[in-house]
Amino acid sequence: FLGNPQVIRALRDLLPHCKQQGKTLVILSPVLKIPVELEKDTVSLTLPLPTLEELGGILQQAQKDAETTTGKPLEVTEFQGLLEAAKGLTHAEAESAFALAAVKYERLNGEAVTLVRNEKAAALKRSGLVTWVEPSVSLDKIGGLKRLKSYLQSLAPLFHDPEGALRFGFKPEDFPRSLLLVGPAGTGKSMTAEAIAQLLKCSCVRTDFAKMFGSKVGESEQNIETRNLLVEAQEPVVDWWDEAEKGLQGASGKSEQNPWEARVGGTLLTWFEAHRKRILVAATVNKPELLAPEMLSRFQKVFFVGLPSLTERMEIFQVQLAYRGLTNLVIPKVLETLAMRTGGFSGREIRNVVQRGLQLAFARGRAVDKGLTLEDLERAAQSITPTSKLREGEFRALITWAQDNSIESANDEEES
Numbered sequence: 001f002l003g004n005p006q007v008i009r010a011l012r013d014l015l016p017h018c019k020q021q022g023k024t025l026v027i028l029s030p031v032l033k034i035p036v037e038l039e040k041d042t043v044s045l046t047l048p049l050p051t052l053e054e055l056g057g058i059l060q061q062a063q064k065d066a067e068t069t070t071g072k073p074l075e076v077t078e079f080q081g082l083l084e085a086a087k088g089l090t091h092a093e094a095e096s097a098f099a100l101a102a103v104k105y106e107r108l109n110g111e112a113v114t115l116v117r118n119e120k121a122a123a124l125k126r127s128g129l130v131t132w133v134e135p136s137v138s139l140d141k142i143g144g145l146k147r148l149k150s151y152l153q154s155l156a157p158l159f160h161d162p163e164g165a166l167r168f169g170f171k172p173e174d175f176p177r178s179l180l181l182v183g184p185a186g187t188g189k190s191m192t193a194e195a196i197a198q199l200l201k202c203s204c205v206r207t208d209f210a211k212m213f214g215s216k217v218g219e220s221e222q223n224i225e226t227r228n229l230l231v232e233a234q235e236p237v238v239d240w241w242d243e244a245e246k247g248l249q250g251a252s253g254k255s256e257q258n259p260w261e262a263r264v265g266g267t268l269l270t271w272f273e274a275h276r277k278r279i280l281v282a283a284t285v286n287k288p289e290l291l292a293p294e295m296l297s298r299f300q301k302v303f304f305v306g307l308p309s310l311t312e313r314m315e316i317f318q319v320q321l322a323y324r325g326l327t328n329l330v331i332p333k334v335l336e337t338l339a340m341r342t343g344g345f346s347g348r349e350i351r352n353v354v355q356r357g358l359q360l361a362f363a364r365g366r367a368v369d370k371g372l373t374l375e376d377l378e379r380a381a382q383s384i385t386p387t388s389k390l391r392e393g394e395f396r397a398l399i400t401w402a403q404d405n406s407i408e409s410a411n412d413e414e415e416s
Contacts, residue, residue, distance in 0.1 A: 002027075008035050015041055031222055049233040050091055055083045058091060062098035063108070075107040082108055085116040087203075088233040093123050128211050129227040133204040133240065135194045142191055143319045143347065144312030148181075148303050148410035152199055155280070159200040159236055162278060172276040176300060180244070182285045182407065183305035184398055186348030186387065189284040192305075193240040196282055202236035209246035212264070220264050228271050236278035244283035245290040269298050288401055296405065303410040304402040307346055307388060307395075311412055313339035316347050320354045326372055334374050341381045344388040356380035 001007045011025070018025060027042075034042050050058065059082055066074045076082075082101075086094045097119040101112035121132035139149055155176050158165050165175070179196075181189040197204035212223050231239050248265045272281045283299070285291065296302055308316060314335040321329050329335075342350055357380040361372045388395045402409070 002033060002035055002038075008037050012037060032225075033222075046229070049088060049229065050086075050094060052083050052087065054091075055086050055089075055094055058094050059083065059086075059098055059108075062095060062102060066099065066102040070106075074102055075109070077107065077109045078113050079108075081110070081113040082116055085113045085120065087120075087235075088230055089120055089123060093119070124205065124230065127226070127230065129223055130205040130207050130230050133194060133197070133206050135198040135204055137191050137195050138198050139192075139195045141319055141323070142188055142195055143316030143350075144308045144412065145188060145192065145305065145410045146312075146412050147408065148192065148305070151301065151303075152196060156199055159202060159278060159280075162236075175278060176280055177275070178272050178281040178283070178299045178301070180283045180285065180296070180299040180302040181305050181410070182288045182302065182398075182402070183410075184307070184346065184387070184395060185286055186346035187305045187307065188347045189305050190242070193238065193242075193282045193284060196280065197238040200236065200238065200280065202238060202278070203234045204238045204240060205231060205234060206240045206242050207231075208242055209244070221267065224264050224267050224271075228268075228275075231279060232275065232277050237280075239272075239279050239281045241281060241283035243286060245285050245287050248291055248295050265295075269295070273298065288398070293405070302407050304398075304407040305410045306399065306402070307344060307411075308350075309412050310336075310339050310343075313342055313345065313350060316350045317354070320351050324354065324358070326354075329372065329374065329377075337374065338377055338381070341378055342386075344386045345381075345384075346387065349384060349386050352384060353377060353380045356383060 014025070017023070032044060032046075034044070056079075059076075059079065063074050063076060082098070086097060089097060097116045098108070100119070101108055101115045104115065105111050117132075121134075124130050124132045139152065142149075158170070158175055162175070166172075181192060183189055193206075194204060207227060212220065212227065231237060248268070272279075281299075288296075314332075317335050317338045318330050321327070338353075342353060345353070354377065357372055357377040360380060361376045401407075
């Protein structure tokens with residue numbers, strides 16, 4: 001009703017009476033949309049999501065309610081795990097998740113933790129702003145990227161022992177806050193974002209900027225504020241900005257058609273510099289030319305993730321073959337031959353070579369004891385044209401951009 005001019009006028013007429021009588025009008029809303037006419041007379045209070053201590057109280061109450069209903073004690077073996085799983089839920093959502101777990105399992109154990117985590121993933125998905133990501137890959141399962149991995153290893157102790165870091169002399173603002181991965185598609189940027197969360201032993205949420213921007217006035221700005229609150233509640237967390245250029249390309253203020261893009265991008269950049277939570281923004285970008293240079297400088301560390309070198313291609317083949325139990329092919333001579341045959345292939349395309357090789361071998365009706373051969377993989381590689389050749393101009397432009405902006409490479413240097 002705050003969009004109705006008559007309601008706004010009535011509230012403005014009411015304000016002098018409220019001041020004289022010492023009365024206060026309280027407006028409750030899940031979305032902040034105060035009319036301009038009332039902004040100067042309004043104090044805005046944002047209620048945060050429940051803390052771990054408050055979630056503990058909700059869990060204890062859920063336990064009591066379950067015991068009252070069933071008439072028998074409810075065993076809680078994963079108290080802290082349940083609280084960690086419920087971070088980011090509202091009071092009502094946490095209450096419902098705990099109650100559902102109690103009814104389904106008749107105890108609050110490891111299975112209950114998984115259920116609560118799944119309920120949180122569903123709640124975040126309903127918000128349409130962030131998506132809960134269950135990391136499915138570790139850094140040792142990603143071939144290459146030696147320099148990037150070395151940098152990430154140096155960050156791990158700060159997330160594993162934050163109290164020790166503070167005693168050592170760190171201040172909250174000294175903790176790593178942002179990392180930008182730039183490069184063509186298929187080079188492992190998204191997999192790395194997931195692997196970072198596993199390395200740092202923290203949660204992972206993904207922001208899709210295509211869903212962030214709304215059509216109504218002020219909706220995008222409100223979405224960003226809500227998104228930030230949801231992410232902060234997950235601390236410690238890797239905040240993965242997928243295809244970040246969609247959210248940041250207008251932050252330079254050059255867009256005359258969509259001025260709100262500058263406000264949204266500016267709000268987002270200010271937030272990740274100003275927050276003091278254990279949150280690492282891991283942004284991935286495919287088209288860096290859409291970003292203004294001043295946007296790049298806002299990130300603490302920028303890596304260019306290019307096509308794998310010969311040594312890295314050998315490592316990627318080794319990882320992919322070993323993952324499928326094809327250890328008979330994980331020998332230096334075979335790996336080197338495959339790497340030589342796949343110059344210009346991305347990590348994703350090397351995975352496709354292994355998958356296609358298996359398809360060809362299985363289609364021929366080959367016996368299990370003979371399995372996949374080097375010839376199958378070579379034939380598969382010949383059937384795939386890498387994107388670096390199909391879109392050679394774009395790849396060269398990306399490399400030139402990285403060199404012109406002195407972006408550090410995440411890959412090994414190509415051997416002579």
